[in-house]
Amino acid sequence: MAKNEITDDIDFQKLLITMVSAVFFFIGLKWLIPKVTKDVNTTVTIDEAALDKVDRNLSRQLAEQLYNAMENCGTDDDTIDTVFGDIVGNIRLAAAVYNDFGQRGYGTFGAPMWGSGTNKSLLGWLKLELSDSRFSQWAALYSKIGVKV
Structure with a gap:
């Protein structure tokens, strides 16, 4: 050769x-690259008396579990389902988890990465991470407490 x-x-x-x-x-x-979606409300209004009845440590812990389940490439569906099961029967806890999640930066491949991207609420993150049928369960829960979906 x-x-x-x-x-x-x-x-x-x-x-x-x-x-x-x-x-x-x-x-x-x-x-x-996910579909472009509009974000939803940033906080849920619940009175202080209702908040006193919610374990704030638990709501913060559940909010962090949801964030950790979605923050990197891939989604931990089992954790998201577990948290949903924990809050679906407790509207006050669901509202506290939503508020504790707050607005967090959501990024995608080719855009600012997680933690430094576009601020989105819990429902904004879930809309981008879950299938439409799974997201509709979360949307139904939060529409009961006044979050615009």
Whole structure:
């Protein structure tokens, strides 16, 4: 084999690797960029007497569990389902979790990453992370307490 043939083979391999990498990059890009959605209310108004009946440590802990389940690539669906089960029967706790989650930066691939992206409420994050059918369960819960979905 001549030196030019070896160089041509190496150049072809580099080109092939670059093309395959580009295809996987664009497939990943399409998968990671969510639909554009409008965000929802930033806080739920509940009176102080109702808040006194809610374990604020628990609501903060549940809000953090939801954030941790969604903050990186991929979604921890089991944790989200567990938290939903914990709050679905307790409107005050659901409102406290929503308020404790607050507004957090949501980023996507090709945009500012998680923690420094566009501020979104809990429902804003859930809308981007869950399927429409799963999100509708959360939307129904929070519409009961006055959050615009």
